[in-house]
Amino acid sequence: MSSLYEQLGGQPAVDAAVDIFYRKVLSDDRISAFFDGVDMDRQIGKQKAFLTMAFGGPHNYSGRDMRTAHAPLVARGLNDSHFDAVAENLSSTLQELGVAQDLIDQVMAIAGSTRQDVLGR
Amino acid sequence: MPQLTYDGVTYRAAPGESVLDALLRQGVPIANSCRAGACQSCLLRANSGQVPAAAQVGLKSTLSEQGYFLACLCHPTEDLQLEEAGGLEVAASLAALERLTPTVLRARVRTHQPLHYRAGQYITLRRPDGLARSYSLASLPDDHTLELHIRRTPQGQMSGWLFDEAHENDAVTVRGPAGDCFYTAGHPDQPLLLAGTGTGLAPLAGICKDALRQGHRGPIHLFHGALRPEGLYLQDELHTLARENSNLQYIPAVMEGGEAAGLETGKLDTVIAHRHPKLSGWRGFVCGDPTVVQLLRKKFFLAGMASREIFADAFLQAPAPQTTR
Numbered sequence: 001m002s003s004l005y006e007q008l009g010g011q012p013a014v015d016a017a018v019d020i021f022y023r024k025v026l027s028d029d030r031i032s033a034f035f036d037g038v039d040m041d042r043q044i045g046k047q048k049a050f051l052t053m054a055f056g057g058p059h060n061y062s063g064r065d066m067r068t069a070h071a072p073l074v075a076r077g078l079n080d081s082h083f084d085a086v087a088e089n090l091s092s093t094l095q096e097l098g099v100a101q102d103l104i105d106q107v108m109a110i111a112g113s114t115r116q117d118v119l120g121r
Numbered sequence: 122m123p124q125l126t127y128d129g130v131t132y133r134a135a136p137g138e139s140v141l142d143a144l145l146r147q148g149v150p151i152a153n154s155c156r157a158g159a160c161q162s163c164l165l166r167a168n169s170g171q172v173p174a175a176a177q178v179g180l181k182s183t184l185s186e187q188g189y190f191l192a193c194l195c196h197p198t199e200d201l202q203l204e205e206a207g208g209l210e211v212a213a214s215l216a217a218l219e220r221l222t223p224t225v226l227r228a229r230v231r232t233h234q235p236l237h238y239r240a241g242q243y244i245t246l247r248r249p250d251g252l253a254r255s256y257s258l259a260s261l262p263d264d265h266t267l268e269l270h271i272r273r274t275p276q277g278q279m280s281g282w283l284f285d286e287a288h289e290n291d292a293v294t295v296r297g298p299a300g301d302c303f304y305t306a307g308h309p310d311q312p313l314l315l316a317g318t319g320t321g322l323a324p325l326a327g328i329c330k331d332a333l334r335q336g337h338r339g340p341i342h343l344f345h346g347a348l349r350p351e352g353l354y355l356q357d358e359l360h361t362l363a364r365e366n367s368n369l370q371y372i373p374a375v376m377e378g379g380e381a382a383g384l385e386t387g388k389l390d391t392v393i394a395h396r397h398p399k400l401s402g403w404r405g406f407v408c409g410d411p412t413v414v415q416l417l418r419k420k421f422f423l424a425g426m427a428s429r430e431i432f433a434d435a436f437l438q439a440p441a442p443q444t445t446r
Binding site for chain 1: 415418419422423425427428431433
């Protein structure tokens with residue numbers, strides 16, 4: 001049985017997803033303000049790292065990194081509704097790419113496991 | 122605290138202090154400009170001691186392997202023996218200085234040995250007293266001189282000198298090139314969108330000429346924005362270039378006062394979006410003021426341009442000179 005990451009298509013799948021995902025996030029009025037003034041290249045690098053992790057791929061993300069990175073956003077009001085909005089964009093990105101629903105469910109479970117760290121709880 | 126040895130003298134870096142700040146604080150004149158790792162003016166070489174990897178970000182592997190690093194990004198963790206990176210500079214002289222507008226000067230610089238570069242990259246121009254600033258290259262390597270567009274900045278030391286005091290044949294040195302905002306061959310039919318304000322036109326005009334020279338066949342749309350018509354420059358040259366190359370469109374745009382001159386009027390991103398609502402499949406180049414660059418690359422991306430197809434060069438402003446006490 002190949003891993004989730006392999007079933008999704010590995011790094012090329014991450015590359016295909018990152019632009020679609022980030023474009024959705026930036027266009028989403030519920031959350032786009034959190035991305036004002038951020039460097040796009042750097043942010044896309046971070047999104048790739050995040051997607052690689054959510055796709056079950058190799059990563060060196062730690063809960064602590066997640067907390068530290070998002071702490072300034074939590075101070076600006078980042079809450080569950082924003083987390084849900086990002087998750088929704090991730091799910092629709094995968095649907096748009098034609099990923100099978102059972103794989104999407106697995107990705108969403110991994111992404112969802114970061115909620116407490118992202119929201120600093 | 123790590124010790125820094127430079128020119129036979131030993132200095133100490135305070136906690137949290139960069140090598141650049143430590144040396145400047147102790148009176149060592151190290152050329153510097155952006156202080157953010159972009160311009161590479163403060164390049165130094167460590168003969169002994171290991172510099173942190175973060176101080177070599179963006180350097181060519183050939184340089185980092187020789188111990189070159191950026192003093193502004195280097196927070197030393199061990200003793201370093203330092204020397205100037207002078208060997209990488211080439212001697213040059215000012216070949217021509219031409220005011221294109223009251224605030225934009227075209228400087229042509231003749232290097233005494235050929236410089237290998239790509240139009241759109243940037244070099245660091247250094248005056249004999251050490252003052253250094255980075256400028257983008259509007260010329261092609263085949264041209265006899267480097268072409269730079271100098272914007273006069275308030276209290277700008279280098280721009281003030283070039284505008285008011287410098288003469289042809291004055292000696293300078295050139296270091297570089299650096300930067301990855303340039304045309305690459307391989308997709309001759311891809312549509313290209315080039316946009317920027319002010320002297321962001323320098324790299325854009327260079328990239329445009331380079332693409333044409335390399336036989337680019339796809340559409341090339343060059344947008345240059347200014348506040349008012351008098352802020353535009355090189356209009357005749359670019360209109361001529363567009364007449365000579367049917368795939369090139371040159372669209373100058375201003376924020377105000379453009380109607381009388383028959384110019385596109387409005388914010389640059391709006392003018393572009395009006396003509397190009399969808400940009401998937403395009404390649405984009407954005408240069409100049411950092412705020413404009415950031416806005417345009419985001420708008421291009423949201424209009425469908427792939428992130429890896431967007432090349433940007435945000436001009437960082439050197440900090441204002443410190444007042445002498």
